[in-house]
Amino acid sequence: MTATESTDVLVIGSGFGGAIAAYHLAAGGARVTVLERGPWLKADDFEHDFKLGSSYTRVFDFVIGDGMSVLGGNCVGGGSVVYFATMPRAPRFVFERHGSIGRRMWPAAISRDTLEPWYDRVAEALPITQQTWDRVPYAGGLFGAACHHAGRTANPAPSAIDVDMCTNCNWMMAGCRFDAKRSLLLNYLPAALAHGAEIRPLHEVQHLVRNDDGSYRVHYRVVDEEDYRILHGEGTIDAKIVVIAAGAGATPVILQRSEPHLGRMPQAVGRYFSGNGERLNTAVFDEDRVREVLKLSRPDGRAYEAYQIGRGPTVASWDRLDGTLPEYERYSLEQLYFPPALGTILAQVPDASPSWFGRDKKEMLRRWQSWLTIFTMSEDDNEGVFGPPPETGNAHRFSQQMLGHGPLRYQPTANTRRGWSLADADVKDILERDGLSRVMPWTNDLVGAYTVHPLASCRIGDDPATSALDDRHELRGHPGIFVTDGSAVPGALTVNPASTIAALAERAMPGIVRAARERGVEVTYGAPSPDGETAGRRAVAHLRS
Amino acid sequence: MESDEAAEHRVRTMILEAFADTIIPGEKRGPDDAAIAGVDVGGGAVAGGAIELLEDPAGGLAPALDTICVELDEYAREHAATTGLDLNPDLPPFVGLPFESRTALIEKLTSPDHPDKQMWVGLALFCNMAFDSAPHLHTVEALATGHPGLLAMGYETPDSDGLWRFPTFSYGRQLANPHPSTTATGSPA
Numbered sequence: 234m235t236a237t238e239s240t241d242v243l244v245i246g247s248g249f250g251g252a253i254a255a256y257h258l259a260a261g262g263a264r265v266t267v268l269e270r271g272p273w274l275k276a277d278d279f280e281h282d283f284k285l286g287s288s289y290t291r292v293f294d295f296v297i298g299d300g301m302s303v304l305g306g307n308c309v310g311g312g313s314v315v316y317f318a319t320m321p322r323a324p325r326f327v328f329e330r331h332g333s334i335g336r337r338m339w340p341a342a343i344s345r346d347t348l349e350p351w352y353d354r355v356a357e358a359l360p361i362t363q364q365t366w367d368r369v370p371y372a373g374g375l376f377g378a379a380c381h382h383a384g385r386t387a388n389p390a391p392s393a394i395d396v397d398m399c400t401n402c403n404w405m406m407a408g409c410r411f412d413a414k415r416s417l418l419l420n421y422l423p424a425a426l427a428h429g430a431e432i433r434p435l436h437e438v439q440h441l442v443r444n445d446d447g448s449y450r451v452h453y454r455v456v457d458e459e460d461y462r463i464l465h466g467e468g469t470i471d472a473k474i475v476v477i478a479a480g481a482g483a484t485p486v487i488l489q490r491s492e493p494h495l496g497r498m499p500q501a502v503g504r505y506f507s508g509n510g511e512r513l514n515t516a517v518f519d520e521d522r523v524r525e526v527l528k529l530s531r532p533d534g535r536a537y538e539a540y541q542i543g544r545g546p547t548v549a550s551w552d553r554l555d556g557t558l559p560e561y562e563r564y565s566l567e568q569l570y571f572p573p574a575l576g577t578i579l580a581q582v583p584d585a586s587p588s589w590f591g592r593d594k595k596e597m598l599r600r601w602q603s604w605l606t607i608f609t610m611s612e613d614d615n616e617g618v619f620g621p622p623p624e625t626g627n628a629h630r631f632s633q634q635m636l637g638h639g640p641l642r643y644q645p646t647a648n649t650r651r652g653w654s655l656a657d658a659d660v661k662d663i664l665e666r667d668g669l670s671r672v673m674p675w676t677n678d679l680v681g682a683y684t685v686h687p688l689a690s691c692r693i694g695d696d697p698a699t700s701a702l703d704d705r706h707e708l709r710g711h712p713g714i715f716v717t718d719g720s721a722v723p724g725a726l727t728v729n730p731a732s733t734i735a736a737l738a739e740r741a742m743p744g745i746v747r748a749a750r751e752r753g754v755e756v757t758y759g760a761p762s763p764d765g766e767t768a769g770r771r772a773v774a775h776l777r778s
Numbered sequence: 779m780e781s782d783e784a785a786e787h788r789v790r791t792m793i794l795e796a797f798a799d800t801i802i803p804g805e806k807r808g809p810d811d812a813a814i815a816g817v818d819v820g821g822g823a824v825a826g827g828a829i830e831l832l833e834d835p836a837g838g839l840a841p842a843l844d845t846i847c848v849e850l851d852e853y854a855r856e857h858a859a860t861t862g863l864d865l866n867p868d869l870p871p872f873v874g875l876p877f878e879s880r881t882a883l884i885e886k887l888t889s890p891d892h893p894d895k896q897m898w899v900g901l902a903l904f905c906n907m908a909f910d911s912a913p914h915l916h917t918v919e920a921l922a923t924g925h926p927g928l929l930a931m932g933y934e935t936p937d938s939d940g941l942w943r944f945p946t947f948s949y950g951r952q953l954a955n956p957h958p959s960t961t962a963t964g965s966p967a
């Protein structure tokens with residue numbers, strides 16, 4: 234083993250939680266090292282290619298658990314590189330949720346109102362912009378028109394995509410070739426680098442040890458750049474502050490593996506996992522009905538046949554985000570694109586047996602361009618629990634890249650299933666009206682439920698029994714360790730989570746800077762937006778202490 | 779003469795082809811094609827390249843394929859016995875099953891309560907992928923050489939630089955009313 238290095242702040246993971254921490258701490262004067270298990274790619278490296286070993290499988294992570302599969306990023310920039318960049322703020326009622334604990338599960342200090350200035354900072358930094366109907370791709374338009382026909386509302390959702398640069402290629406899950414998607418590679422991370430932060434790709438953190446002086450020693454392994462099943466050398470870095478932001482599927486695993494060295498973990502580490510109540514339905518449209526009923530036609534005369542065209546989810550229906558409805562019955566519906574394979578295999582043929590393979594499935598695939606996928610984000614019950622950690626990382630890696638088996642167990646409760654069935658019925662009602670389409674939910678029988686929005690596995694809260702972190706994101710009983718990623722979010726958000734994850738990370742920064750100072754690091758809080766804008770900084774100036 | 783090893787590999791391939799063809803069926807390659815049941819027109823998972831994909835070391839299933847085939851044959855024998863089917867002794871048992879029986883057996887193997895479900899689901903997923911995304915090939919190449927799955931799905935072709943762009947992409951008009959309590963930032967209230 235090589236000699237131990239040292240730094241002020243060690244950040245684990247370079248997604249939203251990691252990049253925001255790296256930027257503010259580096260800009261404030263701290264020495265920052267970021268360890269990221271995935272490779273470091275940029276626009277030119279992002280290929281339009283499904284081949285194993287292309288950027289798509291290099292930057293993507295798919296961990297199959299028992300009852301829940303988690304999809305995420307595996308690269309510098311984390312989920313922001315593979316994500317769809319739909320960035321709504323969470324509705325007000327979400328912060329008042331009780332979930333499975335019978336009382337408000339968010340810290341008293343946080344509500345939509347108190348989070349608003351932090352959302353603003355994120356919106357300024359990425360940036361996030363409002364979208365207009367004249368630039369909504371066909372699939373979003375079709376969903377909007379179907380909602381309208383059913384007496385529903387639908388909104389073009391706010392997005393971190395520069396639409397002028399976007400080619401609507403729908404390859405965004407492989408990384409954006411055109412830098413139209415405002416991933417963290419274009420804002421927080423380059424700004425952190427400019428302030429001297431160091432990012433080390435292909436460095437996978439395995440566990441933490443506490444040093445006698447109260448600092449932490451972080452143990453990592455180097456991942457082979459082509460075959461992620463192979464781990465090379467190991468190393469250690471000492472840090473006064475550790476920010477864990479490995480994502481909700483990985484952060485608790487690192488902590489569980491560290492328990493023998495760090496001492497007892499809070500009970501909520503690796504518990505209360507939420508999949509953000511995710512559920513998918515696929516509709517196959519009747520092109521003639523689209524033309525006759527919805528009066529839609531493309532310039533070339535086709536009615537729709539445009540599933541492939543676009544930029545992921547662009548239009549959402551928020552009619553059921555109604556705070557007066559009972560908990561577990563509120564959800565948003567969002568039009569979505571998933572590429573072939575990830576987006577086709579679990580889709581089911583209505584009234585067919587077998588429903589997910591065979592002759593009928595092939596027939597359904599022949600009509601793929603007439604598909605529309607609808608994404609439900611509902612209120613689940615935080616029922617996910619992590620079993621004992623695998624030997625390394627957060628999964629036993631099965632394929633060279635992308636695919637592995639992890640320790641998460643998820644048995645959806647009756648509450649969660651109720652939300653899903655209400656949403657399924659709603660989607661059917663909207664999309665099958667007047668013979669527009671036939672709809673079926675994806676099967677949960679093959680790989681369980683699935684989520685691209687893992688949350689809450691190491692969450693903030695006021696109650697030590699049901700939250701691993703205090704409301705400053707510090708790990709209870711382990712001073713100097715902070716968690717700022719999706720695992721800190723208390724529960725399902727009913728909308729896409731990255732905007733909220735990032736706002737919470739922004740909100741945590743003044744406190745982490747203060748903790749670093751208390752540990753002898755010369756650092757101050759108060760950096761402007763990554764590109765120098767200062768409106769967001771001014772707006773939070775009075776909130777710092 | 780065919781070596782033992784080559785013969786074993788040929789048999790293994792037939793079994794895997796029969797499995798893949800049950801997932802996404804296609805047409806027979808010739809009158810003697812026993813692996814492909816021939817219940818559909820056009821290429822299916824086999825023509826899509828399922829065997830190349832399964833054998834690709836990057837995928838992770840390759841080391842398990844021998845065992846998988848032994849087990850498939852055992853399950854097929856059992857299935858034939860319990861459903862009173864006579865199997866052709868010249869064919870591996872799974873290949874000897876008619877399409878409907880292959881389907882029924884795979885439904886059983888991939889059902890939530892089957893102990894080895896994960897492996898059978900994995901096998902099925904790779905067969906699906908061969909047809910609908912051809913991850914053993916560069917996508918541009920797959921399209922240029924007429925990959926049956928991508929073609930059947932109507933997957934659009936890229937620009938000459940191998941990148942996809944859709945300059946015409948929108949109906950260009952408002953198609954629904956926004957939620958009445960949308961906030962100034964465009965988010966739900």
Ligand SMILES: Cc1cc2nc3c(=O)[nH]c(=O)nc-3n(C[C@H](O)[C@H](O)[C@H](O)COP(=O)(O)OP(=O)(O)OC[C@H]3O[C@@H](n4cnc5c(N)ncnc54)[C@H](O)[C@@H]3O)c2cc1C
Pocket residue numbers: 245246247248249250251268269270271304305306307308309310311312313315316317318319320406436437438439478479480481483484487545546626627685686687717718719720729730731732734
């Ligand atoms: C296909 C897809 C589409 C999405 N679309 C949207 C969307 O439109 N809107 C939205 O709001 N959200 C979307 N999401 C979700 C969004 O990407 C995540 O919520 C967000 O990225 C989570 O941020 P995070 O900081 O929690 O973790 P991540 O962004 O996941 O970052 C965690 C990082 O840690 C790294 N890591 C993990 N383990 C280790 C380790 N042991 N050592 C070192 N590094 C490690 C990972 O490689 C990763 O880079 C999407 C996700 C996917 C997969």
